[in-house]
Amino acid sequence: MFKDLKNNFIKTIYLAGGCFWCTEAVFQRIKGVQKVTPGYIDGLVKNPAYREVCTGKTGHTEAIAVVYDSKEIGLADLLLIFFNTHDPTTLNRQGNDVGTQYRSGIYYTEVKQKELALEVIQQLKTEKIFTNPIVTEVKEATPFYTAEEHLDYYNQNTDQPYCTYIIDPKIKKLKTYFSNYIAIHNE
DSSP: OHHHHHHTTEEEEEEEESOHHHHHHHHTTBTTEEEEEEEEESOSSSSOOHHHHHTTOSOOEEEEEEEEETTTSOHHHHHHHHHHSSOTTSTTEETTEESGGGOEEEEESSHHHHHHHHHHHHHHHHTTOSSSOOOOEEEEOOOOEEOGGGTTHHHHOTTSHHIIIIIHHHHHHHHHHOGGGBOGGGO
8 A cells, every 4th residue: 555655656747848868868867757768749650760750740749758756856846957958938949959849848647737837837937037938838748659769868978979069068057056956876
């Protein structure tokens, strides 16, 4: 019985903030996050391949499945990290990555997650945190397809130019502004 009670605190949410290599690298380092899996969500094709998603024709976005222990880290904290480690104001784009597959999105698995996501977005708007309007979509999660060939990309390729120029600054920002959320075994 105790085991079942504990599992009620394990939650999953899907986050899209551009290239999934970036979001995976950030959320792998967060206390309370038990698993991060890159993949594709919110599209029209079953089991899409990376090359298909890159065309923008499948409707999917690159996203990560974040499995977290809600007793260790709250969703509001995860969302604040999410909003501060990508640009939620650019439609279908993150830096040089352009296309609908790079849109900003939160795909919830519970109504409470939707409500909190909308509250966080409203708070960011009210506080005028961003100069431009937030374009992050908030939608119910649809089937998620794991990008098998892209698992743990950053940690295995830290010397690649994309990792050095695009992901390293996100990790640095995480360490600077969210150091108390970083899991010790990751840093």
